[in-house]
Amino acid sequence: MHRIAAHRVGGDVPEFEQFVAERGHGWQRYARALTGNDVAAQDLVQSVLLKAYRQWRRITAMEFPDAYVRRMLTSTFLDGKRRRSDSEVLLAELPEPGPAAPDPAIRVTDRDSLRRALATLSDRQRAVVVLRYLEDLPDAEIAAELGCSEATVRSHAAQGRARFRDALLALDHDRTEESL
Template sequence: MDGHGVAADLEAWIDVHGGALLRFAYLLTADRDRAADAVQDALVAAYPRWERIVAHGDPGAYLRRSVVNAHTSRWRRSLRREQPVADVAGLAGQIDDPADRIAIEDALWLLCRSLPRKQRAAVVLRYYEGRSDAEIAATLDCSVSTVRSQIHRALATLRTRLADDEEEVSSP
């Protein structure tokens, strides 16, 4: 495949999958600009080795991993730390009511942003992308047991934070 063939192939892939990759990056970064930058950087970096990536079988997995690497790399992490504030006042365990569901989803979204980045990536891959432990492990470059541990700890953190915030509201 010559340069133009590679470009056409990459363009076709972006047309089909670019939106999903952007959504994935946005859920990781919680920042539209950083998501767009991460995706563009990943695609540009992938271009010179695109044929090899395609031959490897799953460009999407490769690019998700690139986005995660960029997101969790030290120099990016050092630049900016989000300080999310979750207003989860009054959120009880009951989430059957549609209004409560939306409220708790908003609260979880904010709390997600406070998770360590590897945990957040694992959560997004599991609960948004629906990936298996093995797929998540491949993306995060860690073991399956680490994936399970990351997700378990993330859920525990979210559960505790929800409970803590509820207690704070009910305390004098």
């Protein structure tokens, strides 16, 4: 990922760099799903890695340091969304699909629809959906990461799925209308 400065603010630099090298790609993917674009995802990850490096000794003493860093990503994302202006709209970028579609235009159109539908979710709904379906976390871990109850996680997931489904149907309807 990125090279860390050699000063000893937070602890063992090689150990930290190894940790980042092993997990950085996963954090970047997670951040990209939360923020909707690569640049914002890189900014989010770098911001969190700076905080993590400063707290490295404490983080390495934890049972699940990776989960702690992911929670830092989630918290920083949600805090940043509260501070951003309402005029800024980010679209989520979903992971690459498996086998290529026969027609590349269909793949582009489908990805655009998924991004637009995901953008209709509230920040918390998006975080729950990404943690559940991209990171494959159980409700208890999502609740711990977001600082809410499991019932709230299930509520956000249900509402997010419904909103996502409705947005996809509306986009499909609009596309059908345009083609007539």
